Amino acid sequence: MDQAERLRNIVKQQNIQRQLARVITVTSGKGGVGKSNVSVNLAIQLSRMDKKVVIVDADFGLANVEVMLGIRPKYNLADVMFHQKSISEVICQGPENIGFISGGSGLREMTNLGRDQITGLVSHMSDLDRQADVIIIDTGAGIADNVIELVTYSEEVLLVATPEPTSITDAYALLKTLCRHLDFNSDRTCIRMIGNRIQSYEEGKELFDKLNTVINRFLNMDMEYLGAIPYDENIPKAVMNQKPVSMAYPDSPSARAFLELAMVLETGEQFQAYPSRGRGLAGLLARLFRADRTKNN
Ligand SMILES: Nc1ncnc2c1ncn2[C@@H]1O[C@H](COP(=O)(O)OP(=O)(O)OP(=O)(O)O)[C@@H](O)[C@H]1O
Ligand SMILES: [Mg+2]
Numbered sequence: 001m002d003q004a005e006r007l008r009n010i011v012k013q014q015n016i017q018r019q020l021a022r023v024i025t026v027t028s029g030k031g032g033v034g035k036s037n038v039s040v041n042l043a044i045q046l047s048r049m050d051k052k053v054v055i056v057d058a059d060f061g062l063a064n065v066e067v068m069l070g071i072r073p074k075y076n077l078a079d080v081m082f083h084q085k086s087i088s089e090v091i092c093q094g095p096e097n098i099g100f101i102s103g104g105s106g107l108r109e110m111t112n113l114g115r116d117q118i119t120g121l122v123s124h125m126s127d128l129d130r131q132a133d134v135i136i137i138d139t140g141a142g143i144a145d146n147v148i149e150l151v152t153y154s155e156e157v158l159l160v161a162t163p164e165p166t167s168i169t170d171a172y173a174l175l176k177t178l179c180r181h182l183d184f185n186s187d188r189t190c191i192r193m194i195g196n197r198i199q200s201y202e203e204g205k206e207l208f209d210k211l212n213t214v215i216n217r218f219l220n221m222d223m224e225y226l227g228a229i230p231y232d233e234n235i236p237k238a239v240m241n242q243k244p245v246s247m248a249y250p251d252s253p254s255a256r257a258f259l260e261l262a263m264v265l266e267t268g269e270q271f272q273a274y275p276s277r278g279r280g281l282a283g284l285l286a287r288l289f290r291a292d293r294t295k296n297n
Contacts, residue, residue, distance in 0.1 A: 019130075020129045020130070020279060020280035020283070021054075021128065021129045021130075021131075021132040021133060021134060021135045021280050021281060022133065022134050022135070022156065023134075023135045023137065023154060023155065023156065023279075023280065023281050023284055024042075024134060024135070024136050024137070024154075024156045024157075024158060024265075025137045025139060025150055025151055025154040025156065025157050025158070026038055026039045026042075026136060026137065026138050026139060026157075026158045026160065027139045027141070027147060027150075027151055027157060027158070027159060027160070027174070028141050028159060028160040028161060028167070028170070028171065028174070029141065029159075029161070029167065029169070029170025029171035029172070029173055029174040029175075030141055030161075030162075030164075030166055030167045030170035030171070031140070031141035032141070033141075033160050033161060033162045033167050033196055033197075034160050034162070034196035034197065034229065034235075035059075035138055035139065035141070035160050036059070036064040036065050036068055036138050037068070037196075037229075037235055037239070037244075037245070038158065038160050038194060038196065038229070038258075039055055039065060039136045039137075039138035040055065040065060040068050040069060040138075040244045041244050041245060041246045041254075041255070041258040042136060042158075042258060042261060042262050042265070043055050043094075043098045043134075043136050044095070044096050044098060044244050044246040044247060044258075045246055045258050045259050045261075045262035045263075046133075046134055046262050046265070046266070047096050047097050047098050048096065048259075049262065049263075049266060051133040051134050051266075052097075052099075052131065052132050052133045052134070053097075053098045053099065053132065053133065053134045053135075053136065054091060054098070054099035054100070054101060054128065054131075054132040054134075054135050054136070055094070055098060055099070055100050055101070055135075055136045055137075055138060056077075056101045056103060056135060056136070056137045056138070056281075057100070057101070057102050057103050057138050058103045058137050058138060058139045058140070058146075058147075058150060059103070059138055059139060059140040064138065065100065065138055066092075066100065066102060067242060068239060068242060068244060069094045069095060069098075069100060069242070069244070070095075070242035070243065071092055071093075071094055071100060073090075073092040073100060073101075073102040074092070075089060075090045075102075075104075076090065076101070076102035076103060076104025077090065077101060077102070077103050077104055078104045079104075080120075080121060080124050081113065081117055081120070081121055082117075086124065086127075087101075087124045087125070087127050087128045087131075088127075088131075090102075091128075095243075095244070095247060096247065099132065101128075113289075118289050121285065122282045122285050122286050122289070123282070125280070125281045125282035125285055126280065126282040128281055128282075129280035129281055129282050129283075135280075135281050137150065137154075139151070141170075148174075148177055148178060148181060149181075149288060150284075150288070151174075151178055151189070152178060152181045152183050152184045152189070153183070153284050153287040153288045154189055154284060155188065155189060155190065155279060155284070156189075156190050156192070157189060157190065157191045157192070158192055158193075158194055158226065159171060159174070159175075159191055159192070159193045159194070159223065160193075160194050160196050161193060161194070161195060161196070161207060161211065162195070162196050162197045162198075162207075163195070163197070163198065163199075163203055163207050168207070168210065168211060171193075171211055172211065172214060172215065175191075175215050175219060175221065175223075176218075176219060179219045179220075179221055186221050186222065190224065191221075191223040191224070192223060192224045192225065192226040193207075193208050193211065193212075193223055193224070193225055193226060194226050194227065194228065194229065194261065195207045195208060195227075195228035195229070196228070196229045197229070197230075197231040198228040198229065198230055198231065199230070199231060200230075201228065203228075204225075204227065204228025205225065205228075207228075208225040211223075212225075226261055226264060226265065226268075227257070227260060227261050227264055228257065229254050229257045229258065229261070230253045230254060230257060232245070232252055232253050232254035234248070234249040234252040234253075234254060234255075235254050237249075245258075246258050246259070
């Protein structure tokens with residue numbers, strides 16, 4: 001049995017033990033640094049490890065993920081909230097068995113929901129939590145209020161950054177805003193950085209060390225390093241063909257890096273401090289709404 005097979009077996013064992021979905025929120029300070037590619041390719045790689053993965057697109061502006069997957073969802077989360085659609089009707093079947101839910105205008109309208117609608121939505125999400133092993137939320141970039149709110153109440157966050165100076169300063173700005181949020185708790189939210197468009201392993205690690213040193217010193221917070229994705233011409237080519245690079249070019253350097261990241265996410269010993277059992281998307285939304293109600297009252 002080779003190493004990859006051994007790791008896959010560990011993951012399969014964990015699948016049996018898990019009850020609620022693990023929710024992973026993918027974000028960044030600066031836009032265009034690779035969040036949607038990370039979301040989609042991690043989803044594909046985790047699905048190949050027998051995980052039932054659903055991507056939720058919480059980026060309201062552009063229909064990024066659906067274009068990348070070459071699918072056209074008929075419904076979105078707003079239809080669950082306002083048009084009595086069930087979660088199964090709104091999940092769109094993507095390639096390689098991954099599910100996809102378009103946020104549509106739904107997530108933005110959440111602040112205007114009444115009590116019954118909130119209860120309905122959270123209970124729909126409980127259904128999703130039981131169906132999925134992993135829910136990946138692809139967010140828009142940056143300091144937008146709704147992104148900060150989602151990240152604040154998430155348990156696992158992947159922060160994507162590239163070595164460009166603006167990406168680093170914007171990542172710092174995002175973390176600073178997060179730290180100032182009254183409900184942010186670094187014991188509850190685990191932030192892991194992914195370096196993207198990296199030229200070498202060292203460059204990825206340097207990027208992480210630089211950012212982590214600054215947030216240690218000035219924000220008194222800590223994050224972990226998940227790993228890096230190299231700069232790879234196959235990614236834009238794959239995007240053009242509306243196929244994730246892990247499918248279009250499975251042996252490319254970036255597809256191999258995505259496989260490694262997915263494996264570290266699932267088996268990484270350095271993450272043992274955090275429970276591998278998820279608390280689900282319903283839990284995240286319930287925390288979000290609770291905070292919102294407290295603020296409004
Ligand atoms: N490792 C990489 N190597 C080469 N090009 C890449 C890499 N990662 C992403 N890209 C390119 O960068 C662009 C932005 O990627 P992507 O759409 O995933 O970013 P994003 O953070 O989701 O953007 P947005 O903030 O607009 O949602 C795409 O055109 C993609 O092809
Ligand atoms: Mg995107």
